[in-house]
Amino acid sequence: MTQTASFLDINPEVAEALASSSAVVALESTIISHGMPYPQNVETALRVEQEVRDHGAVPATMAIMDGRLKIGLTETEIEQLGKAGLSVIKTSRRDIPFVVASGQLGATTVAATMILAAQAGIKIFATGGLGGVHRGAQTSFDVSADLQELAKTDVAVVCAGPKSILDIALTREYLETFGVPVIGYGCDNLPAFYVQDSGYPVDYRLDTAQQIADALKVKWSLPLPGGVIIGNPVPAEYAMPNEVIDTAIEQALAELETQGVGGKDSTPFLLKRVVELTGGDSLETNIQLVLNNARVAAQIAVALPKSCWLI
Ligand code: PSU
Ligand code: MN
Numbered sequence: 262m263t264q265t266a267s268f269l270d271i272n273p274e275v276a277e278a279l280a281s282s283s284a285v286v287a288l289e290s291t292i293i294s295h296g297m298p299y300p301q302n303v304e305t306a307l308r309v310e311q312e313v314r315d316h317g318a319v320p321a322t323m324a325i326m327d328g329r330l331k332i333g334l335t336e337t338e339i340e341q342l343g344k345a346g347l348s349v350i351k352t353s354r355r356d357i358p359f360v361v362a363s364g365q366l367g368a369t370t371v372a373a374t375m376i377l378a379a380q381a382g383i384k385i386f387a388t389g390g391l392g393g394v395h396r397g398a399q400t401s402f403d404v405s406a407d408l409q410e411l412a413k414t415d416v417a418v419v420c421a422g423p424k425s426i427l428d429i430a431l432t433r434e435y436l437e438t439f440g441v442p443v444i445g446y447g448c449d450n451l452p453a454f455y456v457q458d459s460g461y462p463v464d465y466r467l468d469t470a471q472q473i474a475d476a477l478k479v480k481w482s483l484p485l486p487g488g489v490i491i492g493n494p495v496p497a498e499y500a501m502p503n504e505v506i507d508t509a510i511e512q513a514l515a516e517l518e519t520q521g522v523g524g525k526d527s528t529p530f531l532l533k534r535v536v537e538l539t540g541g542d543s544l545e546t547n548i549q550l551v552l553n554n555a556r557v558a559a560q561i562a563v564a565l566p567k568s569c570w571l572i
Contacts, residue, residue, distance in 0.1 A: 268328075268329060268330045268361060269329070269330050269332055269377075269380060269381060270326075270329040270330065270331050270332065271332040271333065271381060272321065272331075272332060272333025272334070272335070274319055274333065275319055275321045275332055275333035275381070278318075278319040279381065279382055279383070279570070282567040282570045283318075283319065284317060284318035284319065284385075284559065284562035284563045284565065285318060285319045285320075285321050285383045285385075285562060286313045286318045286319070286320055286321065286383075286385050286386065286387055286555065286558045286559050286562050287321050287322075287323060287374055287375075287377070287378035287381075287383045287385065287386040287387075287416070288306070288309060288310070288313075288320055288321065288322040288323065288374070288386070288387060288388070288555070289322075289323060289368075289369050289370065289371055289373075289374040289386070289388050290306075290322055290323055290324040290334075290342055290349075290368040290369050290374075291351050291352075291368045291369060291370045291371075292306075292388060292389055292551070293305075293306045293322075293339065293342050293343050293368060294342050294343070294345065294346055294347065294349040294351070294368035295346075295347060295349075295351050295368065295528075295529040295532070296389065296529075296532055296547075297536075297544065297547065297548075298346075298533075298536070298544075299343050299344055299346055300343065301544060301548065302343040302346075303339055303340050303343035303344070305548045305551060305552075306322060306339045306343065307336065307339060308548075308552060309387070309551055309552060309555045310322065310555075312552050312555040312556050312559070313387070313555050313556075313558070313559045314559075315556075315559075316555075316556050316559035316560055316563065317559060317560075317563045318385075318558075318559035318562045318563055319333075320333070320555075321333040321378070321381070321383060322334045322339060323369045323373070323374045323377045323378065324338065324342055324366070324367060324368055324369060325350075325352055325357070325360045325361060325365075325366070325367030325368075325369065326338065326366055326367075327364055328361050328362070328363075328364045329361070330357075330361070330377050330380070332377060332378075332381040332383070341366075342366065342368055345366060347529065349366045349367065349368045350365055350366065350367045350368070351367075351368055351370060351525055351529065352367035352368060352369050352370065352373050353370040353372045353373050353406045353407075353525070354372045354373060354376060354406050354409075354410060355406070356373070357373055357376065370392065370405075370406070370407060371386075371388055371391055371392060371405075371407040371410070371418060372392070372405070372406045372407045372409070372410035374386060374388070375407075375410045375411070375414045375416040375418070375488060376410065376414060378416050379414050379415055379416055382570060383416070384415065384416060384417060384477070384481075384562070384565060384569060384570060385416070385417050385419070385558050385559075385561050385562040385565065386416050386417065386418045386419070386558065387418075387419045387420075387551070387554040387555045387557070387558035387559075388418060388419070388420050388551070388554065389420065389421060389454070389547055389550060389551045389554065390420055390421060390422070390423060390424045390454045391405070391407050391408075391418065391420050391422075391423055391490065392405025392406070392407035392408065392427075392528060393405055393407070393408060393423040393427040393428070393429070393431075393432035393435075394408070394427060394428050394431040394432045394434075394435050395426070395427055395428065395527065396426070396427065396428045396514060397428075398428060398431060401523070403523070403524075403527060404435065405528070408432070408435055408436065408439065408441070409439070410488065411436070411439070411441045411487065411488035411489075411490065412439035412440065412441055412487055412488070413486060413487055413488075414486075414487070414488055415481055415486055415487065415488065416488050417473075417477055417488060417489040417490075417491060417561065418488060418489070418490055418491065419446075419491045419493055419554045419557050419558040419561065420490065420491070420492065420493070420554060421452050421454045421492070421493060421494065421495050421550040421551075421553070421554060422451045422452035422453045422454050422459055422492045422494070423451075423453065423454065423459070424453065424454040424455070424510075424531075424532075424535075425453050425454070425455075425456075425459070425506070425507070425510055426510055426513065426514065426528070426531040426532075426535070429451065429453060429459050429460075429461055430461060433451070433461055436490070439487075440485075440487060441487060441488060441489065441490060442464050442465065442480075442489050442490070443463045443464045443465075443490045443492060444463060444464065444465050444466070444467055444473060444476070444489060444490065444491045444492065445462075445463030445465070445466045445467070445492050446467065446468075446473065446491055446492065446493045446494075446557055447466070447467075447468050447493075447494075448463065448466060448492065448494050449462060449463065449466050450462055450463065451463050451492045452492050452493065452494035452495065454495070454547075454550065455495065455500065455501040455506045455543055455546050455547075455550075456495075456500050456501060456503055456506060457494040457495060457497060457500050458494070463492055470557065470560035470561045470563070470564045471564045473491060473561050473564070474561050474564035474565040474566070474569075475564075476489075477489060477561075477565060477569065478565065478566055478568075478569050481569065482569075491557070491558075491561070493550075493553060493554050493557050495546060495549060495550035495553060496549060496550075496553055499545065499546050499549035499550065500546065501539070501542065501543060501546050505539060505542070506535070506539070506543065508538075509534075509535050509538035509539050509543070510531075510535060512534070512538055513530075513531045513534035513535050513538060514531070516530075516534060517530055517531060517534075
C-alpha cells in the first residue's frame with residue numbers, strides 16, 4: 262500500500278467496480294458547493310450520478326471529509342455539501358493537505374478531483390466547465406491550477422468547454438504549450454459552455470466514444486502522461502443566445518474588477534453573477550450540459566479497454 266492510499270476512503274460500490282476493472286466516472290464537488298445554488302446543486306449532483314449509472318458506469322463524486330479523501334459520496338454526504346454551499350472550502354491541489362489535516366469539509370475542483378481520481382485509479386471524469394486562463398491574465402497572472410493538473414495527471418475530463426468568463430484563446434495556447442490535447446466530441450470547434458461554438462478549433466474531432474477511448478489508451482500506454490480535454494457541446498435546445506450570455510459575462514467581469522474580487526474567489530463570483538444576471542436561465546443550461554457530459558463520460562469509460570484501468 263502506498264502512503265497516499267491510507268487517506269483514501271473508497272465507497273464500497275466504487276471499490277467493487279474498480280476491483281473488477283469496470284467503468285467508473287469521477288465527478289467533482291466544487292460545482293455542487295460553489296457552482297450552483299441549493300437545492301438545484303444537490304438535485305443536479307444526484308441526477309448526474311443517475312445518468313452515469315444509466316449508461317453503464319459507477320459514479321464517484323469526490324470530496325474531503327473528516328480528514329479523508331472521499332472517492333464516492335453517499336446521498337447524505339452530497340446533501341451535506343450542497344447545503345453548506347460557499348462555506349465549504351474550495352479545494353484545489355495546494356489546499357488538499359490543509360483541508361485533510363484540519364478535518365474540514367472540502368469540495369474538490371477539477372484539479373483536486375483529478376488528483377483523487379488518479380490515486381484511486383479512475384481515468385474518466387465528467388464536469389461542467391474547466392478553469393482556464395482568465396481574461397486579463399497578462400497582468401493578473403490568474404491561470405487556473407486545473408490546467409497544470411491536466412498537464413501532468415492521467416485523467417480525461419469531459420466538459421462543455423471553457424466559459425467565456427475566461428480567455429479561450431489564451432487557454433488554448435497554454436494547453437498547447439503543456440501538451441494537453443483538446444478533443445471535440447462530434448464538433449470541429451471547441452464549445453464554450455453555454456453556447457455550442459467558441460469560434461476556436463479543437464485539436465482533434467472524434468465522433469464516437471470508442472474512438473476517444475482508443476486514443477486515450479494509446480496515450481497512456483505509450484506512456485505519455487497527462488490529461489485530455491473532451492469538449493462536448495451543450496445540446497442545441499438548451500444552448501443560450503450568444504448576446505444574452507455575452508452581456509451577462511461582460512457585466513459580471515466589470516463587477517469583479519470594481520469589487521476587487523480575486524484569487525480563488527474569482528470563478529465562484531463570476532458563476533454566481535452570471536446566473537443572477539440571466540434571471541436563472543443559465544442555470545438550466547448548466548444543469549443540462551453537466552448531464553450531457555455525464556452520459557458521454559460514462560460511454561467513454563465503458564468503451565475504455567479494461568487494461569486501461571490498470572495503467
Ligand atoms: N467553471 C465552471 N463551473 C465550475 C468551475 C469552473 O464553469 O463549477 C469550478 C470547477 O470546480 C473548477 C474551478 O475546477 O471552478 C476552477 O476554479 P479556479 O478558476 O479558481 O481555478
Ligand atoms: Mn484563479
